[in-house]
Amino acid sequence: MTTSEGNGPVLSIRDLAVALPAGADRRYAVEGVSFDVGPGEIVCVVGESGSGKSVTAFSVMGLLAKGELAAERGEILLEGEDVLKASPERLRDLRGTRMAMIFQEPATALNPVMTIGDQIDEVLQIHTTLSPAERREKVIAIMEAMHLPDPQALYDRYPHQLSGGQRQRVMIAAAMVLDPVILIADEPTTALDVTTQAQILQLIKEMQERRRTGVLFITHDFGVVAEIADKVVVMRHGAIVEQGPAAEIFANPKVDYTRMLIASVPSLEPPSREPAMGPVAVETHDLVKGYGGKSWLGRATQPAFLAAKDVNLVVRRGETLGIVGESGSGKSTVARCIVRLVDPTSGAIEIAGTDIAGLSTRALRPYRRRVQMVFQDPYRSLNPRRTVGASVMEGAMNFGLSHEDALARAQRLMGLVGLSPDALDRYPHQFSGGQRQRIAIARALAMEPDVLIADEAVSALDVSVQKQVLELLDQVKREFDLALLFITHDLRVAAQICDRIAVMRRGEVVEEGPTRELFLNPRHEYTRTLLAAAPGRHLGHAVAAE
Structure with a gap:
């Protein structure tokens, strides 16, 4: 309109x-x-x-x-x-x-110790003379207009009890409750x-x-x-x-x-890719991760919530497997289990033929080098008090590389990720977000891993910078013959970088296959829903056609 x-x-x-x-x-x-x-x-x-x-x-x-x-x-x-x-x-x-404003991150914009209803009601208390009963009625009405489920019950809940999308709806409700003109x-x-x-x-x-x-x-x-x-x-x-x-x-x-x-908007039409034929670098067998399930006496019981249920994945060297799904689907949980940042409840995780799922911290140490991770937020991935060089070199030196050799490797990697080797003497705050993510990739590569896990590694970046980092990840995968596990909620990004896709929903893999085949002929209704929801899908096809 x-x-x-x-x-x-x-x-x-x-x-x-x-x-x-x-x-x-x-x-x-x-x-x-x-x-x-x-x-x-x-x-x-x-x-x-x-x-x-x-x-x-x-x-x-x-x-x-x-x-x-x-x-x-x-x-x-x-x-x-x-x-x-x-x-x-x-x-x-x-x-x-x-006039009213809604912000990017509702988790930080909402007060964690106030109920949802009270936070919307606060706007009415400040700006109107309505009675408490009238205010409550107006709050419930705006929550219904925002399609929030069961507003009467939601009124007394706290932000941490809501999903990210529900919290954003609450922010919009608070912004719109007095009908601003802008x-x-x-x-x-x-x-x-x-x-x-x-x-x-x-x-x-x-x-x-x-x-x-x-x-x-x-x-x-x-x-x-x-x-x-x-x-x-x-x-x-x-x-x-x-x-x-x-x-x-x-x-x-x-x-x-x-x-x-x-x-720079990625197309939803995947390019044709030859299947990877390299050796298997990492695979999971019936991987389960549950939370809760211990009594107050410490006795183990059934987990109260399963974040990952019987997940079976295989990633070969030279291959990119994308795991896609909504928030809460279990995709990041699977990644954290594979890198052993969290311990799986049951199942196997094989790295180079060895099951690392149940290894002790000491026994696990030799395998830490072989699986490295690049996280979503480049601002929090690097220690602000240490130079970039110290961060890139640290892991390799911890595994026995001399300072001179680690420095030479870091200088070579900085050139590979498109940054000057001189940048090793600078601090993280002196770089842009895209440059910091390049540094995080260099730090992971300094360990010479077999498997690189990128967990939403480009979602916080501008689309033009995102495109550059995606091209870099594809380049280093080929150059180092890595197995790349790419976690994302953005199907446009997955279409352009992934050889195969695993679609997760509520902890389970509901569909898996070659990217182009899965995008052009999705079998599961949930996959079709995800593809239909991708923003700019028509634009992406138009750009691809050009």
């Missing part, structure tokens, strides 16, 4: 410039930014990290970090009122009543699996159409943009490089940067 004629914009940003602190790599975080959001219109602001899209959103809400960022010039007109000139008291009144959504679906992501995007569209709310949607993913946008604003290095109706931007992007972002 787009802005109807005669309706003025609910949000109008004019020549916004936000200054960075002295000594930054550029003078302005954003400069010369101008665009409008009409009633009932979804405007997607898209760009890579550092493009200024989130700074623009935070400027609208008056949430810029004091002493670090400041609007130097321009106007932000909310139904004609300049929020840059509003007092703190007026801004507080506007937040929730006329909703700002800052990367609200990045951390969610494809089916939950599709539900949240549909929910935002429903709210926008039903309430005529203007939506400012911040994202780095043109696949998401293809699903919901009426208008697109493309930002780079703090400036708008292109804007216009979504259909026009997709059909005829005017600048190379926009074309690059669109082309």
Whole structure:
């Protein structure tokens, strides 16, 4: 739905410039930014990290970090009122009543010691004079509108008792309970699996159409943009490089940067791949991981919850096996069992023909080198107090390599992952997210493993950086003849990198086979549901066709 004629914009940003602190790599975080959001219109602001899209959103809400960022010039007109000139008291009144924001990670945005109902009710307590009974009724109604299950029971639950998708729905409920004229959504679906992501995007569209709310949607993913946008604003290095109706931007992007972002969306059409014929590097037999199941006296009982049930997987050298599924499907549990970060309840894990499932910590040590893992968050994977070189060299030196040989290996690996060997003397905070993930890959390769496990290793990265890291993983798999176990909730990514796919649901593998065969002819209903929920699926096919 787009802005109807005669309706003025609910949000109008004019020549916004936000200054960075002295000594930054550029003078302005954003400069010369101008665009409008009409009633009932979804405007997607898209760009890579550092493009200024989130700074623009935070400027609208008056949430810029004091002493670090400041609007130097321009106007932000909310139904004609300049929020840059509003007092703190007026801004507080506007937040929730006329404008609201939902954030990327609901687990950190919600108060863990307040019930769900109380957190939504808090907005009504601050901004209305409704009675407790009226407020409760309104909270239940907005939770029902968000398609949350059993709102009466959910009212008294805590955030940790909800799934990620349910927590995001609660955030939207708190934002929408007072019918704001503008909703700002800052990367609200990045951390969610494809089916939950599709539900949240549909929910935002429903709210926008039903309430005529203007939506400012911040994202780095043109696949998401293809699903919901009426208008697109493309930002780079703090400036708008292109804007216009979504259909026009997709059909005829005017600048190379926009074309690059669109082309970076992985296609859902897998390329043809020859089956890997190398020796088996890792396999699991009837792998089970359960939680709970011990009485207060310590006696073992049946596990209360099975995160993985009778999982049988085989990965050969030179092969990439993707494990896909929603949050809670058990895919990361299987990966952590294989690398022995958690102990399996039963079953076998064979590395080079040896079952390591029941080995003691001492007996397991020689096998630690052979299975290495790259984690989702490159910001938390590296010790901020140690140089990159120390982190890359540490594992190999712990297994007997001399300092000189470890340094030579680290320098060679830095070149392999596309970074200068001189970077070994720097600290993690001096690198971008994509560069840190390259360093994490180099650290894993320094152990010369047989098996590399990538657990959501690209989900936190911009689509253009994601593409580069995927190409790097494919390259190192071939160069080192690795078995690569690739855990992801993004089927577009899985389509491009995986030779075979195992689909997991509720701890079980429901379907497994060659990637192209599985994508073109899915046998299980759950697989079909996952494929149908992938954002930008039509865009991906269009890009592949080009």
